[in-house]
Amino acid sequence: MADTDDNLAIERADRPSSQRKITKILAAARAEFFGNGFSASSIEAIAARAGVSKVTIYSWFKTKENLFAEMVKGECAHLSQNFVDENLESKGVREVLIDTAENMLDFLTRDERVRFDRILAAEVSRDPRVGQYFLDNGPRALLQNLAKLLESAMDQGKMQSSDPIASAEMFVGLVMGHLDLLLRYGEKIDLTADQRRARATRAVDAWMLIHQK
Amino acid sequence: MADTDDNLAIERADRPSSQRKITKILAAARAEFFGNGFSASSIEAIAARAGVSKVTIYSWFKTKENLFAEMVKGECAHLSQNFVDENLESKGVREVLIDTAENMLDFLTRDERVRFDRILAAEVSRDPRVGQYFLDNGPRALLQNLAKLLESAMDQGKMQSSDPIASAEMFVGLVMGHLDLLLRYGEKIDLTADQRRARATRAVDAWMLIHQK
């Protein structure tokens, strides 16, 4: 996100109480920013929520923009978790793909993720770097992992693809469809385990059909 | 969006000059809201941009929220255009689907559309009704049209589906993949005509393969 000021807030937070406060500040920032967006959130409210003085915030994070960026950074680390199921040998190709698709669905339909998506995208016009940073550390990393998994799957199954990344993209498209859109616009979607499995299965079968040799 | 106050601003705008001003206000509101989001946009700036007094805005649109909602309403009307190619008889199934997919790509990658998406989604937490309204008048209507087209296509081609809406959703998923995501996060994507056609073709062929009898 920022150019060189990595961990602007943490680099000299030796004191244990500082660590604790920084953590609380970031948590409060997340809550406020998620709830109101960047502009409508105030440092004062964040300070109050964190149980911390306003000056403390300014002493660790120089500006509101920076606090936001630092919060995003934390979220990204949290978000770039891997939901690729690796057990290709023990489980069989189709099973693994279905599990992976289910993990994707589970993760992407989470309310917290949706809210994050909303407010972060909105701030892209204000500061394009946050979008760039998020893409690199979230979706892009994820797609790489997925592509790798799919390549292994294709080796073991009777499948092929001339463009693994495009195939991975297609996988995502098949799994999510426009669920993403509905969620972002406030549609309440809580898939039951059965529905999730059904959707994952349908997507995987379609994907395998497309990539059959 | 609103319950009963349809066209709050226009219902007694008999004067021609009023009409003109209302139009300018809405245009200015769109520009400001698109550029800065809801919170960071000020009525004063909108008034200045529209070349209109602040009082005039408040006299036509009671509140900032309402001005935003009215602006969204106008955009939705503008956005719910139909990009389904209807010439099924004259053109052949595959061609029509490819054309439709190309239209989708063309429309959905437009910068204005992306910006609209960003700021509207961000305001969903503040007022869920705008999301609801948009879904009903944009994506939902679109998906219905698409499903209808696809059903006709399946009749004429050797295809089938047990769930036309799910098939339409899949169509969208295959065409867009995660382009939508990249665009929302600021990725510059300007597809050449060739790339667009290639992507559309790939998606349509995949879709037809999945739905073959």
Add this chain to the structure above:
DNA sequence: ATAAAATTGAACGGTTACGTTCAATTAAAA
């Protein structure tokens, strides 16, 4: 215990913005 660093509360200046009021002016309808 002592020195250094972190934190606090309170206040401040400056800015921005919402929404309102009002008397004066302009435009349009009859």
Add this chain to the structure above:
DNA sequence: TTTTAATTGAACGTAACCGTTCAATTTTAT
């Protein structure tokens, strides 16, 4: 032309918020 509606500029009250300053206090390292 008269009358009615719309528009304007300016000012107002109120509130929020950013970011800073400072002296006083608390926490931590040594």
